[in-house]
Amino acid sequence: MNQQNRGFLHKYRSIVVAIVLFVSLDIALIAYNLAASYTIDRYTASRDLSGSMRSSTQIVLRSLLEMQADVAAGGTIGEEARTTLRDRAALIQNGLSALREGGSLPGDAEATVYAAATQPAQRAEADKFASLWQPYQQLLQPLLAADVIDAASVGAAASHGRRINSELFGAINRFVNATQDLVTRETRVLRIVQIVGILFALLNFLYTALLASRRLLEGDRAVARSQKQTGDILATVKEGLFLVTPEQQIGEQMSASLKDVLRQEVKPGQKLFDLLTPMVSAPIMEAARDYVGLLFGKRVKENLVYSLNPLSEVEIGGDTAQKRYLSFQFNRVLDEGEVSGLLVTVQDATERVNLQAEVASAKSRAREQMEVLLRVLNNDPAEVQDFLRRTESSLEQVNATLRQAARRSGENYLGLVNSVFRHVHGIKSEAAAMNLEMFESVAHAFELDLVALRDRGDVEGADMVKLALHLDDLFECLNSVRGLFERLGTASPAPASAPAGGESSPAQQLLASLRGLAKRIAADLGKEVRVTGDMPAFDTLPQGMADDLRSISLQLLRNAVVHGIEEPQERRQHGKAAGGIVHFSCRRSDTDGIDFSVRDDGRGISPRRVREALVRSQRYTADEVAAMPDRDVVMKIFEPGISTASESNRDAGHGAGMDVVLSRVNAMGARIALGSQGHSHTEFRIRIALPSAAAAA
Template structure:
């Protein structure tokens, strides 16, 4: 199609060039024909002159023979003359034959040994040729008769020589006149032919010059018209490039930007000089190195005709790519679209369309944030509607307590590494405990923020050296958690929740009977059962949580919070570490469903009332060999030293901060914080904890807390 368009555009030029070439071809043919005729005439003149010369030679030799009569016929002189005269006779016969009919004439002997293509005598010179031919035919028989026996000493040929000599004298004059007349006619023809060639050449040159002038004017007109069209097209292109609000440019196979690009591209990219620049140089340090390398490979595939354009565009690495702008504190987002430009079936260029989609991306991010906020509020609303006000109130109160504690810990300056490590452990406990309560209520927003904070704390725990500034980023998570707890409070108030009422009740003086609410244990039991099943579902295990051992036992108000916190940690520990998956349990001869029993009671010892609660599972028990191996893997003990540790020492390790027998980390375990919280809370309340275990059968944790006297 493009070739046909080009032919239409340049058809006049092609016709003009064809006409010029035709004229030149005609002139060339005429010149060739005329030159050939001139050459043949030249050969004819040469042949005629040679015949005249040869005839004179015959006359001279006859005179010589006539003068040398009586000389020995075998003498060198006589032999040479006779030989020469015989050759002259033969040559004249050839001349006459060639001049009469035209053809090849071979000059042999004497000073000549070449061949000429002689043309036949022209018609207007035929009468002169006939005179020459007639006179020679008078001489030639007499010469032949003489030469037949001229070298025979026994025969007298003098009379024949005299006859030949006499005839030659008479005919030679007439032959010369005929040859001169013949030459005059040929010379005239040569001059006419040369004159014709000169005229043709002059006319040809004039014609070519005239044609060239016309051709030049036409071409110049076409060029001027084309220039005007190009100028209009250039102006239109410039207007388009200056008007469009997107960045447009062409990209070659080497990723070089074309000379033409839209004005908006300068503003979008933020670089004034773009023509001829390499795209990777322009984007360097403004997008990630990974995206930059992927872009090179992507454009390489765009030039691959075997790869479909739509398929490649689906892999576009510059789709809403973050663009670092040095002149702005806020990064922008650019969207690059690539389209192939074809010349025939070949891909010649890639058209690139760039748009600044920062506003759209920020809008999407804001909508996503609002959507997440709405989802979070729905999640919280669901929790409020499905959980008793007392539990919600306790969670909010505990959250504020945990946050206040963590804020206090953060404000603690701490200078030595020991102080900073203690600070880290305390932060870890509070955050993990808060996460456990949020996870139990299925408040995933709380859990996510707390998990992120735990990731930061875990990273700090693995640092060789700590500083006070390492803890500053955690304030962001604390603010987010506080905002979420406030959101729950506000939602509860909006739907007429009794959270505010419960807060007021907590502030009023209460009797022991009021403090020992009969529904507290019921709420805690149901809470733990649901929490246990949620953990088991996430861990892909099956369990049965038995809280019947809590029936008839009231939890003292002063210990309700810590009891719930410790039960949560021990229940999580039982499901994550104690109960194996169903396949493993069956292989070990145990029932498919694991059992976790939680019981509580009060007892009196040495005049002090104690509240006891037990969390027991029928799982794997405590694997002391596994603890030893983890200590060796952590580089804390050698193989020899770890074997010397008692089970009591290994249990202390199990309750230490950051130690876990689990190799993977998730929402429910693997960070080594749960049992550390239990130990810390038991110590804080002046209680005791005991552990009984049998490998492969059970693990039992008993917590004993003193009941404060009111």
């Protein structure tokens, strides 16, 4: 309030000064009028008193002459003459005292105050009159006091009165004139002061009126400028701005962007919550009503409830494609300490929310990179580099496949989808074996889209182009891990065909990866699995063949743990140990080839379950499946998209693993055989013919 007062005084200082001067001048004029009027009244009273004294001198002399005549005639003096003489003499005596010293006459009921003779002319005449009156008054005193008046006393007084009458009359008359001059002078001065005061007041009034008019015009221009600036702001600002009254109605002024931000018309006087009802859910609406009610209350501080705003970031619309986020911020508008309204600021927060999501995603990627770094550090650097090499090779082949799809038109791309699927599934399996979850999760997301395309059947070129996004994600993972290696200064070791010193051999590295993957899958499924191996020939294989067998091993391990090995309780029911065994073997054959096998002691392959999977895939009818021999049915597990899993997850259910195995076997020019017995075992045997150079080694 003090600041408002200071601001008001500063703004209207000139007008306030003019008004103060006007009031001060009026007060001064009134005060002077009162003082001057009082002085003039006293001077006037003194003039009138001296005039009465002047006439009284003549009446006293006349009374003496009448008394002298009565005495001379031998008669008695009349009481009327004596009374007149006494009264007039007393008036002259008391009046002389009042005129010389100021004050009132004794016995005056009105208590009129007379001005003392202060002017030299007055004082001189008063003294002159007093010097003449005192002897005269002494001669009159015996006449006034005695009961019997003798002729001598009357004659002496009358004779003295005739002698000084002219001087006495002249002195008092001059006093009257001097006093009248004072009255005239004071009256003239008062009139001049009044005229000057009126002129000054008029000038001050004109100045004040002119100044007020000027201020009014300036105020009007300032209001016009302010209104224009407000209009410019409301027309330019990107946020939606409007006021809400205590009746929760929208005010007259609002920004031009409000309509665009809300994407609907907003009318002055419209209820706030009628506007919000189509945009937000009922619970948020109820919370918003309570929040606005708190802001209009007097007891709650605005900054204490700021964080309770349910509309600070609210989703508008339910359609994902049209999903938007709006931010409503409420600020109190105070008028003399009372809440007169709320200023509502509406912003389209969609970009901010999306940016926050991107930042969160970036943080998540950073955490993933850190996790990858930790996981990478837990693996042998040479093995990680081999994984990166194999992954890059697979991604380049996928990229070539997608480019090939982009150049084709009017064809069904299902074969290309299966080709991409095999590469992606291989990357996923290797990443899982090395516990590189970032690669595994990205590849799994890639697989989900591939499954959708494969199951749809009719795949077009545009569908293949969309897969490039997943390919970019995998390349990003690859470059991220490779960048970590470069920052760590880890060089890619030269491949070795045999272990040196205390280093792990390729076979040992493979078995370690298989054991890690088996442990993780078994833990997810509530199973117990042990991986064993006898792979002396693996360390002598060419790099490409070793890579193929590694990929085959990972797929067959997944197949064994997910489909073959039973849960501990089921195994015990069939007289088996609680933990299953998956055994890998890689040896030289008698014909200078390689015999590679994977055997598990699980439940075996059930032709019935394979038949159900074939019918479920809708590629075969029930009659066609029923007519197939069990051997042919079992071999169908190598077809893409065929899986006996009841549900899909990151380890099974996509029908890609056995397709990868058969593809790798065919690429090596090898042969695969399958043997299985219910509740006993399943064994995959692969015979590979070595090139002459490798066979000689």
